[in-house]
Amino acid sequence: MSQPVLLDNVKHHDLRLISRHGADLGDNVNLALVVPTEFAEVQREYPILFRQSEGGTFQAFALLGLETDENLYLDETGWQARYIPAIQARGPFRIGLRENETGEAGEPMIMMDPDHPRLSRSEGEPLFRPHGGHAPALERILQTLRTLHIGNEASRHMFAAFEAAGLLAPVNIEIRFDETTQYKLPGFFSISREALAGLDGDALQKLNAAGFLGLAFHVVASMGNISRLIDMKNRRRTLAPA
Structure with missing residues (x-):
């Protein structure tokens, strides 16, 4: 990725976004980072799994394929799902924070990778309207x-x-198709069904009040x-081809 630049409605007035999805646009990945604000949509299409970094921090991912650089939801016509994880849907854009006079992070800004394959000046949907303002894209x-x-x-x-409630548990995924073809996906965590079912009223109330109980059920x-991925x-x- 090249150095991100600030999206500018003057400099980039004619910039366009290629909204299709394909391997040539960086979509052939087997894991996509997901965040709690999209769990409701993600859980309808993809398995949600957790991974822990060396520093102990957890992150959530949508599992898209069983091999590296494999997205089973992607074919020659595009991404075959009703919802695309936000990390992929955002394309070349991200939020940056402008430093204020004291050197602290200030107001958020839209940054972009100017060399991203989704950006074009001849193809795709315009980012800005002809006379100013944001276009639908x-x-x-x-x-x-x-x-x-x-x-x-x-x-x-x-x-x-989730950790405080004792809900996180390791899960090793092993899928066998025949004697020579099997896939092992170690190092993942999920929500323990047994631990979730065993929570007492106080723990359930705390999770629900914080807005996390529903998210735990989405993960489960x-x-x-x-099974959809296997199919x-x-x-x-x-x-x-043989």
Whole structure:
């Protein structure tokens, strides 16, 4: 990625966004970072799994494929799902924070990677209207960035609450298709169904009041999408040339 620059409605008045999805646009990934503000949509399409960094911090991911650089939801016609994780939908854009006079982070700004393949001056949807103002494509991006910005902050509090309630548990995913083809996905965590079912009234009330109880149920429900991934992988294996 090149050095991000500030999106400017004068310098970039004719800039366009290529909104399609494809491997050539960076979508062929098997994991996509997701945040709590999108769990409700994500759990309908993808398994939600957690990973822990060396420093002990947890992050949530949507599982998109069983191999590295494999997105089973992506084909030659685009991304085959009703919801695309915000980290992928944002394309070349991100939120930066302008420093104020004291050197502290100030107001948020829209930054972009000027060399990103989704940006063009001849193809795609305009970012700005001819006489000024945000075009629909940029409004969608702004909403996506808000989802990520609010969700990133909520994520830290959510995982702290899950840990305090004893809900996080390691889960090793092993999928076997035949004697020679199997996939092992170690190092993931999820919500323990047993621990969730065993919470007492006080713990349930605290999680619910904080807005995290529903998120825990979303994670549990999302695990049913692993069978969907297996079906999609099977279809690809069947269609692959011998």
